[in-house]
Amino acid sequence: MNTEEKIKEIAKYVLFVEGRFYATTQQIAQSAGMDRTAIHYYFRxxxxxxxxxxxxxxxEFPAPAWNDIKALSLKEKLKRYIDFNTEKSKKYPYLDVYIITQNECSGFGEKLFFPLAEMIPEISVCIREERTSYNNPLLFLTDLVSMVSGFHISADFFRKRSDIVLSSSFYHQRAESIINLFLK
Structure with missing residues (x-):
């Protein structure tokens, strides 16, 4: 791996795996075993x-386009969102939190996040038809994102303190449980 690639991989690890959002270029360079001038040389x-x-x-993890999922039921869209987010968060548990909290990346959110905002009309119908206990689509979506995105951060915390193993059946069960919390 060349120096530029090594810096990028270490930066991904430091920011999106370890969650050290405010790591400096000096700290990233030290983690990569090099001087910070290398980061400035390649990336400025x-x-x-x-x-x-x-x-x-x-x-690496392109979110599906709305046109690819709009014909699906709300339940299937939620399942796809959970599955998509799970795969992304297994590798980069702090990525979503980083993008949400760092103003410098605000334009990336739309490209990386599942097209959740497009579901608001359908969620509103679900609310009117009382197929959810929520009474506000924004609350529905923010709770959903919090539950799904925050999972890997908290799971990592508990996994380090126990012998818990997360199997594929665990992830399937988790997706079903979340969907059942949001839809009646």
């Missing part, structure tokens, strides 16, 4: 480095 700034690595993650 941390913002530029972050934009590049998020672009790579978007290519």
């Amino acid at each position: 700034t941390k913002v530029n480095l972050v934009n590049i690595i998020i672009g790579e993650v978007i290519n």
Whole structure:
């Protein structure tokens, strides 16, 4: 792996796996076993480095286009969102939190996140038909994102303190449980 690739992989690890959002270029360089001048040589700034690595993650985990899922039922859309987010978060547990909390990446959210906002009309119908206990689509979506995105951070915490193993059946059960919490 060349120096540029090594810096990018270490930056992904430090920011999106370890969750050290405010790591400096010096700290990223130290984690990579090099001097920070290498980061400045290849990327000039941390913002530029972050934009590049998020672009790579978007290519690695492209969210489905709305046209590809709009004909599905709300339940199936939720399942697809949970599955998509689970795969992304297994590799990068802090990525969603990073994008949400860091203003410098606000434009990436739409490309990386599942097209949840497009579901608001359907969620509104679900609310009117009393197929959910929620009474507000925004609350529905924010709770959903919090539950799904925050899972891997908390699971990592508990996994380090126990012998819990997360199997594929566990993830399937988890998806069904979440859907049942949101839809009647």
